[in-house]
Amino acid sequence: MKNIAKVWRSSTAFLLSAFSFLILITSCSNELDEALQSVGNGTLQFVVSDFPTFGESTQTRAIGTQDEGKTAWENGDQIIVTLISQKYGEQAAALTYNGSSWSTEASLSYLENETPSVSVFYAPCYEVTEEGTMQLRSGMQLGMTEYLSGNYEMDNGIMTITFEGAIRTYSRLRIAGLANQTLTVTTTNFTPAGVNNSSPESGEVPQAEGSVTYTLTTDNNGNAFLYGVFAEDATVIVKQGNVVLKDYTFTAEKNPNGTEHNKSYALDARPVIDGTLGGKAEATEDDITALVEQLKEYVGNGITTIIVPGNKSAIITVGNITETAIGEAIYRLSGNGNYDENNPYNGKIDLVLPDVTEIVAMEFYAAFALNSITLPKVTTIGDMAFQGCDHLTKLTFGSVLTTIDEHDGLMFWVGEKVDGCDLFLNCGQMNSQYVPDLATNTWTILHTNEFKSITLTHTGENSECDECKKLQ
Ligand SMILES: [Zn+2]
Structure with a gap:
C-alpha cells in the first residue's frame, strides 16, 4: 500500500x-x-x-x-x-x-x-x-x-x-447605541449564523426556537452586531440594566418572511426620551412626574447620556414660568432650585438635544443634574437659560447663536461646583453679533460670563477658515 x-x-x-x-x-x-x-x-x-x-x-x-x-x-x-x-x-x-x-x-x-x-x-x-x-x-x-x-x-x-x-445564508443586525456600553439582547425566532451548517463543530447549538439571550458590548462607534436569520415575527429586546431601550418585532408587514440573507439591518437602540410626549403641546403634572422617574431609572441603570429628539418640546407652565417638559423634569430631579450636595443626581446627565433650535428662558435654570449639554442646532437662547448649571463641565453649540436674550440674570452662570465649564462654539460665531473673548475665556452679552475654556469647532466646508487660522 x-x-x-x-x-x-x-x-x-x-x-x-x-x-x-x-x-x-x-x-x-x-x-x-x-x-x-x-x-x-x-x-x-x-x-x-x-x-x-x-x-x-x-x-x-x-x-x-x-x-x-x-x-x-x-x-x-x-x-x-x-x-x-x-x-x-x-x-x-x-x-x-x-x-x-x-x-x-x-x-x-x-x-x-x-x-x-x-x-x-x-x-x-x-x-x-x-x-x-x-x-x-x-x-x-x-x-x-x-x-x-x-x-x-x-x-x-x-x-x-x-x-x-x-x-452568506444569514443577515446582520446592527444594534446602534452609545459607545462602549453593555447591552442585554434577547431574541426569539432567531437562528444564529452557523447553526444550520453541516460542518464538524463541537460547540453547543442554541435553540432556533425559543428565546436566546446575548450580552453584547457596543464598539467605539456605538454598534453591536448579531448574525443570523430572524424569522417573520421574530423579536429583539435590547436592554441596558433594567431599561428596555428597544423592543422590536420583525412583523409580516415590515419584514415579510423575516430577514433576507446577506443584508444588514439596523436597530436604533439609543437611550432616547421623548420630550414631545408623543406630540403633546402641553405636558401635565403626571407627565412631568413620569419624566422624572424615567430619568431616575436611566441614571440608576448606568445610562447617563440621554438623547431627547424632536424640535417641538411639550411645554408646561408652573407659576409664571413656561418651561419645556424635559427642562422642568431636570429642574425637579435637581432639587427644585434647592442645591443639595448629597443629591445623587448632581452632575450625572449628559443631555443631547439633537433637533432643538431654541432654548427657552430658564430652561436649564438650576439644572444641577447636568454634566454636559450638546445642542447641535440651537441658534436662539432665552434669558438665564443655563444659569445655575453648577455641575456643568461641557456646553456644546454646533450652530452659530444668532439670538441671545440676556436681560436679567447671567446667561451662562455655569460650572460653579466643578472646576468650571468648557464652552464649544461654531467658529462662525466669531463673525456674528455675539463674539466671545478667546484670550480671557469670557463672553459678554449683557453681563460677562466666564468659562474654563472656549474652543471653536470648525463645521463649515472650508477647513482653513479665518477664525480657525487665527488660533494656530
Ligand atoms: Zn473654522
Whole structure:
C-alpha cells in the first residue's frame, strides 16, 4: 500500500497575486511515523480571496453611526480549515492573517490517493484547539460573529479559498447605541449564523426556537452586531440594566418572511426620551412626574447620556414660568432650585438635544443634574437659560447663536461646583453679533460670563477658515 501524506506547515514564503494573498506552505515530516517519512515532502498553497463586505440597506443607514462593518481582512483574522481523512480522521487548523500573509502552526494530513472532505470558515466565535478540534471561544455564542462558509478548490497542491456574498445564508443586525456600553439582547425566532451548517463543530447549538439571550458590548462607534436569520415575527429586546431601550418585532408587514440573507439591518437602540410626549403641546403634572422617574431609572441603570429628539418640546407652565417638559423634569430631579450636595443626581446627565433650535428662558435654570449639554442646532437662547448649571463641565453649540436674550440674570452662570465649564462654539460665531473673548475665556452679552475654556469647532466646508487660522 502506498501511503503518501500531504502535510501543511507554517508558511515560509508567500506571493501576492493580483486579487489575493497566496501562501506557499511547505511540508515538514518530523511528526509523521516511519512509513510516512519515507514518502517525502508535499506542498500546498493557499489562495484567499478578498473579504466579502456587507451592504447596508439604504433605509437603515441614518440610524446612529453608519457602519458597513468589516470590509477587509485584518491582522489576527483567522480562517478555519477542517479536513476529514479516512486515514487520519477529523482535523482542524486555523490560518492566521498577520496583515500581509496567512500562516498556520498546525498540520493537516491525508493520503494522496484519497479525496479528503474539506470545509473552510470565517467564524471568529470559534477557535482551534491544540488537539486540532473546533470549539467556541470562551464567552462566545453562535450569532455573535459571522459564520461564513468559504468555497474552495484544490488543484495541483493549490487550495483557492473564496468568500462571496451569495454564500452568506444569514443577515446582520446592527444594534446602534452609545459607545462602549453593555447591552442585554434577547431574541426569539432567531437562528444564529452557523447553526444550520453541516460542518464538524463541537460547540453547543442554541435553540432556533425559543428565546436566546446575548450580552453584547457596543464598539467605539456605538454598534453591536448579531448574525443570523430572524424569522417573520421574530423579536429583539435590547436592554441596558433594567431599561428596555428597544423592543422590536420583525412583523409580516415590515419584514415579510423575516430577514433576507446577506443584508444588514439596523436597530436604533439609543437611550432616547421623548420630550414631545408623543406630540403633546402641553405636558401635565403626571407627565412631568413620569419624566422624572424615567430619568431616575436611566441614571440608576448606568445610562447617563440621554438623547431627547424632536424640535417641538411639550411645554408646561408652573407659576409664571413656561418651561419645556424635559427642562422642568431636570429642574425637579435637581432639587427644585434647592442645591443639595448629597443629591445623587448632581452632575450625572449628559443631555443631547439633537433637533432643538431654541432654548427657552430658564430652561436649564438650576439644572444641577447636568454634566454636559450638546445642542447641535440651537441658534436662539432665552434669558438665564443655563444659569445655575453648577455641575456643568461641557456646553456644546454646533450652530452659530444668532439670538441671545440676556436681560436679567447671567446667561451662562455655569460650572460653579466643578472646576468650571468648557464652552464649544461654531467658529462662525466669531463673525456674528455675539463674539466671545478667546484670550480671557469670557463672553459678554449683557453681563460677562466666564468659562474654563472656549474652543471653536470648525463645521463649515472650508477647513482653513479665518477664525480657525487665527488660533494656530
Ligand atoms: Zn473654522
